[in-house]
Amino acid sequence: MxxxxxxxxxxxxxxxxxxxxxxxxxxxxxDTAFAYSDIHYQSHHSKLSRLITLVYNATFFLVCLLAFLLVFENLLVVPQWLQVAGRMHPLLLHFPITVLMLYGVWVIIAPRPEAGSPVKYWADNVLLLGAFTATLTAMMGFMLSKEPGYDASALYWHKWTGIATAFVSFGWYAFRNRLPRHLLPAKVLSGLTMVVLLVAGHLGANITHGEEFLLAPLMSDNQAPLVAMNDALVYAHVVQPILEEKCVSCHNPQKAKGELIMTTTELFAKGGKNGTPWDTTKADLGLLLTRAHLPLDDKKHMPPRGKVQLTDDEIQVLESWIRRGSSFTARVVEFPADDPLYRFASNRLTVAEDENSYEFAAADDKKIQELNTDYRVITPLSEESPALSVSFFSESAFQSSDLSDLTPIKDQIVELDASKMPVRDEDLKLIAQFGNLRKLLLNFTDITGSTLGELAKLPHLRELSLTGTPVKATQLLALKNANALRNLYVWNTGIKPEEFSQLKKELRGVSLESGFRSDTVVLKLNPPNVINKEQILKGEAVLKLEHQIKGAVIRYTLDDTEPDSVNSLVYKDGIRINNTTTLKARAFKPPGWYGSEVMSRKFYRTTYPPDSMRLLTKPSDRYKGIGNRVLIDGIKSNRDQNSKKWIGIQEEPLIALLSYDRPVTARKVSLSIFQNVGSSIFPPVKMEIWGGMEVDKLKLLGTQKPEMPGEKDPGNEDKLYDFEFDPTQVKYLKVVAVPLAKIPAWHGNKGNKGWVFMDEILVN
Structure with a gap:
């Protein structure tokens, strides 16, 4: 009371x-009025004091332990369980940075608090928290630095600035009350600590994201180079920017994961501890693409989970570059116009001059649609651009009228590709009417060169290709008045080697590309190309081959043997096949040329494509293909499990029911199965084929139990399993493929279930 x-x-x-x-x-x-509240406060204060003491003692212990480890650093071996703690360094490091920066700002801008004031009490606790987390972060970073793949010189200053932050922050807290009463020493110490924090963070960012990560947006050197399409190099202007954006942050001199460095062409080609990045003798083209094609949750997938991933277009660019020799000096224009790399470059490169700002109006959309045919394709150069590109297909269907028909849109045509068409000298008068033409491709046409002067009338023509035509040096002189011409391609023409030096003098300002010529160096031919796009053939088919070098002889085999220059069949007008066949072909051209590498392609035959298909078990949402006919659509997938043309299933057997509107007499069923051991994709442990006239009365037609691959077996294969049986009339077929229940102990995903991938079911 x-x-x-x-x-x-x-x-x-x-x-x-x-x-x-x-x-x-x-x-x-x-006295009893505040008895309860005093006890409650004292209890709370006592618990907080004990916690502060515990944190202080823990920080003191970590500082001493860190100092001890630094003394005996050369003898230290970090066990695997501690490596996990070390890898938590990036997770924790932002907290002490934030806490210490806030405390430092407070010391600099706030007046010195009175001793014993609540503000001083809580500020001291913030400093202790910053010291504790900074020391813990430094300890984790020290353990992480013991892992291989980091450059010692780049790591040196980051390590010591981080450790200095831990030591200084703890010392600051321990002697906070002994600083002079005036503010200058505390503010100086605060500023120095913040500078060390910024330097340590910047050096760490350089290790994880590449040099000059912090200032990269402000540095003019990082701007995309201005380069014309005709001058662009495949590696420097197309491939390297992809690698710098997606790969170099983990593969640089400061942080060389797997001992692979991509910052120079020499170190990139050399490879890392797992070998060279590419190998064209392998079906998967080597490590670089194998890692990119692995599932995202696979620990070997590159770029790793959490990093910005390669797009499908970028993967195709890398694949095209590797397939064509992975040259560091090749130019983009040396690639075919329909190549994914060429298309990617034409869409992404910044041109040296603004060629995309055209003064003419767009053509009528209806007129463009009317002029588009199966053999003549008209497309805009880019979205919302009035400029048009025209390409011709089918040599047998081409006529001169196909050029004159383009007159209504002649002002909008800036690119014209009539390669391999029977274009004649008189047709150049028609082409000369396309006043805004910038690029003209007349490779392997019937042009003899007698009317080349007509093309000099084109005021904007920058690029002309006459490769594979019989034009002569004297006829090219008619292009002297083509003022805009910059690139002239005359590979494999009737021009003699000794005439090129004179031509270069006459055609000043024109880059004359004639190919490599030497009497002492022998070059290697590139493999032949298969014109047929479909790999799954219905009935008999004729395979067509071609080679870009005139006079090259193509030899081939159909019995899975390697073709040679003496005994193998010579390709002439076509190859007739009516069964599943592996075609192998090589190109030869003596003298002065080495034979090409072997081109190998498998063609599949199907006699009775099912009318419908139904999956009786649900595939993975990620690997369910496109549409409900993926297993019978007649489209063979490549060796990319992410192509959306494979059915993938793991938890239960893959069961598919095929149906025919009318009964067929089948005697063979083939299953196209994908194997990628690194991605846990194994052949089925068991496969069954059932068939019959009624869906509930099917009988077993065949069964197989494939042998499982071992640790050293090929990791990436596309396999075909054949089931042959007595001729049987069927209206329904059921396919069963049972996945591996337990991955072997030698595999990284040991003990887990394997995947089954299937893309086609062929019935003959």
Missing amino acids: LKISVKERMSNGGSPQGGGRRTLLSLHIP
Whole structure:
């Protein structure tokens, strides 16, 4: 209970005359009034004090341990379980940076608090928290630095600035009360600590993201180079920018994961501890593409999970570059116009001049649609651009009228590709009417060169290709007045080697590309090309081959043997096949040329494509293909499990039911199965084929139990399993493929279930 009493006292000895009366108000509070709240506060304060002491002692222990480890660093071996803790370094490092930066700013801008004030108390605790987390982060980073793949020189300053941050922050807390009462020493120490923090963070970013990561947006050197399509190099302007964006952050001199460095062509080609990045003798083209094609959750997938991934277009660019020799000096224009790399480059490269700003108006869309045919394709150069590109196909269907028909859109045509068409000299008069033409391809046409002067009338013509035509040096002189011409391609023409030096003098300002010529160096031919696009053939088919070098002889085999220059069949007008066949072909051209590498391609035959298909088990959402006919659509997938042309299933057997509107007499069923051991994709442990006239009365037609691959067996294969049986009339066929229940102990995903991938079911 509260008691209040009022008393009057006399001042000056109690005399009213000499002083005055004072009224005293007294407030009496019993001792028990705050008994509970005092105990609660003291208990809470005591727990907090014990926690602060515990954190301080833990920080002191870590500082001492870190100093001890630094002394004996050369003898230290970090066990695997501690490597996990070390890899938590990137997860924790942002917290001490934030805490210490906030404390440092507070010290610099805030007045010094009174000793014992609540602000001083809580500020000290923030500093202790920053010191503890900074020391813990430094300890984790120290353990992470013991892993291979980091450049010692790049790691050196990051390690010591991080350790300095830990030591300084702990020392600051330990001697915080011994600093002079004026603010200058504390502010100087705060500023120095913040500078060390920034330097340590910047050096760490350089290791994980590449040099100058922090200032990269401000540096002009990082801007995309201005380069014309005709001058662009495949590696420097197309491949290297992809690698720098997606790969170099982990494969640089400061952080060489797998001992692979991609910052120079020499070190990139050399490879890392797992070998060279590419190998054209392998079906998967080597490590670079194998890692890119692995599932995202695979620990060997590159770029690793959490990093920006390669797009499908970028993977195709890398594949095209590797397939064509992985040259560091090749130019983009040496690639075919329909090659994925060429298309990618034409869409992405920044041109040296603004060629995409055209003054002419766009053509009528209806007219463009009307002029588009199966043999003449008209497309805009880019979205919303009025400029058009025209390409011709089918040599037998081409006529001069196909050029004159383009007159309504002649002002919009800037690119024209009539390669391999029977274009004649008189047709150049028609082409000369396309006043805005910039690029003209007349490779392997019937042009003899007698009317080349017509093309000099084109005021904007920058690129002309006459490769494979019989034009002569004197006829090319008619192009002297083509003022805009910059690139002239005359490979494999009737021009003699000794005439080129004179031509270069006459055609000043024109880059004359004639190919490599030497009497002492022998070059290697590239493999032949297969014109047929379909790999799955219905009935008999004729395979067509071609080679870009005039006079090259193509020899081939159909019995899976290697073709040679003496005994193998010579390709002439076509190759007739009516069964599943592996075609192998090589190109030869003596003298002065080495034979090409072997071109190998498998063609599959199907006699009775099913009318419909139904999956009786649900595939993975990620590997369910496109549409409900993926197993019978007659489209063979490549060796990329992400192509959306494979059915992938893991948890249960893959069961597909095929149906025919009318019964067929089958005697063979073939299953196209994908194997990629590194991605846990194994052949089925068991496969069954069932057939019959009624869906509920099917009989077993065949069964197989494939042998499982071992640790050293080929990792990436496309296999075909054949089931042959007595001729059987069927209206329904059921296919069963059982996945591997337990991956072997030698595999990285040991003990898990294997995947089954299938893309085609062929019935003959």
